[in-house]
Amino acid sequence: MTVTTPENREFDVVIIGAGAAGLMCAAVAGARGRRVLLLDSANKVGKKILMSGGGRCNFTNMHSTSDNFISANPHFAKSALSRYTPWDFIALVEKHGVPYHEKKLGQLFCDRSSKDIVRLLLDECDAMGVQVLTHSPASNIQLGAPLSQAASRSPHRLQTPRFSVSCESLVIASGGYSIPTLGSTGFGFDFARSLGIPVLPTRAGLVPVTLEPKQLRKLQGLAGVSVDTVTAASGAAFRENILFTHKGLSGPAILQASSYWQPGEALEIDLFPGLDLAEHIHTMQHQRPKLELKNLLGEQLTKRVAQRWCDLWLESKPLEQLGKDDIQRVVSACKPWKVWPAGTEGYRTAEVTLGGVDTNALSSKTMEARNHPGLYFIGEVVDVTGHLGGHNFQWAWASGQAAGERA
Known part of the structure; x- marks a missing residue:
């Protein structure tokens, strides 16, 4: 459900970034009955999904395990990946009647178009009452006071171009630097640094x-x-x-x-x-x-x-x-x-960004920042990078699921 103005500007969960991880997280949180607002600065959601796999979206890999990922902490991704497997996402694809095929080496592609995956995710969000806003970069983010400083934690607050929003949980799913023509800016890295959350050095990955x-x-x-x-x-x-x-x-x-x-x-x-x-x-x-x-x-x-x-x-x-x-x-x-x-060739043609938010600052089970209650980082912004062949999408689904179950 894409809206121009939310009916309610107080939400349980606000997610910044409507890519693969953000859309997944929104649907999962919405299924728990949470009031969810999904924001994206671009003119439409899921741009990286749409261009992936030559327009057919290599949406997962049947053989995906933690061995297919690069991270300063190779154990971090195990929890989320084991709790949301490729077969879980395949079941979602089949539930929506999206035809697909294996190309090679466990790589699964849409028969028709990447649009099928974006439509699937939007339909899931719509069914769960998620409100989606495009053309809506977030700014002036103020985190609520933790329990140690107040009787009950105050909400997070942020500004969109048209209104202010408050929320209990804030999820950063804004991606990395790769393919800046799609709108990537490194927003999540800058925000993490502003809070003193370590960000490991970044560079272009899966690149000529x-x-x-x-x-x-x-x-x-x-x-x-x-x-x-x-x-x-x-x-x-x-x-x-x-x-x-x-x-x-x-x-x-x-x-x-x-x-x-x-x-x-x-x-x-x-x-x-x-x-x-x-x-x-x-x-x-x-x-x-x-x-x-x-x-x-x-x-x-x-x-x-x-x-x-x-x-x-x-x-x-x-x-x-x-x-x-x-x-x-x-x-x-x-x-x-x-x-x-x-x-x-650098970020211009890179499929992913290596490095990112230090996993030592996050819970491997929920993706929540250890020192900032109610703040989550998921997807490419985290220092977890997959091999070619659908693994990065599987990390998006798994990390989005992990945060969505808690946020």
């Missing part, structure tokens, strides 16, 4: 990497080509495709590794995952001795990549002419291919 001009020139003409790899950074490795771009490298494997990569480090890209390349060449020398090296490599790397590798680092000649040193050069150029990124 850029290469220096000299390296780009070596790879010129390969933009748009995708190859299967195992890509590793800081000890984390992912079996997925990489994609050559005009600026550097992207694709699922690069996005995954980017969340672990640190400036100055190399990405190690195994271009022949699961294959003993030296042994494979030896075998082919006997079976297909006249085959050119570039054609053998091209069976895995595509003809364009194989040709470029031979032009840059190898010499393409019949396999029967390759000696031990030649084979070692081939292996060294491919297993792994080491790349030193110049940086990343």
Whole structure:
């Protein structure tokens, strides 16, 4: 239910941010009979949901566990994730008759459109009497006095562009810095800092990497080509495709590794995952001795990549002419291919923000701030970041559920 002016400006719960976590929290709190107001500064709710998954929304992952998340405290997310599983959200999707399919690796997408997920969440909110206001940034937030300072805790107060609001519980679900064109500002980080709540350093995650001009020139003409790899950074490795771009490298494997990569480090890209390349060449020398090296490599790397590798680092000649040193050069150029990124494309194209509100300041069961009763942080604003493939949405649902059950 989207309204222009609330019928009542005194609420039990006010949620700032109508993204995935905020919408989920609003529906759950509303189901408890709480009077809920959901505020968003954008012109419509769920913008990140709408653009996700190429417009199909990878809304969860069937295999999602706490192992699929990055946090300074790897145990923090376990409580919420165990109490609201992918199967719980799948049940909600099926309840609303939203058709979906598994793409790969447990990744679930809408058959039709991401709009189905936004509609599902809005319908849940509407059924629970949640009032939703867009074009409504919150300002002048004043937290109520805790019990130690008053006979009963006074309400939180805040200002919208049109009126003042009071509430018993305030939930910050405003997201991070990623994709600022959708309206992300880092509001939640600034608000937490203003209260003395620690915010861990933030950076772009699940983001393409850029290469220096000299390296780009070596790879010129390969933009748009995708190859299967195992890509590793800081000890984390992912079996997925990489994609050559005009600026550097992207694709699922690069996005995954980017969340672990640190400036100055190399990405190690195994271009022949699961294959003993030296042994494979030896075998082919006997079976297909006249085959050119570039054609053998091209069976895995595509003809364009194989040709470029031979032009840059190898010499393409019949396999029967390759000696031990030649084979070692081939292996060294491919297993792994080491790349030193110049940086990343930053928050402009990042799917998530790494870092955020320190989990040590929050209850893992309820998402409530330990030193600020009635204040909650959920979703991307918290220092919990998922891998690619629906895990970040699962954190939104789980953390929203956790706060909604208490706020």
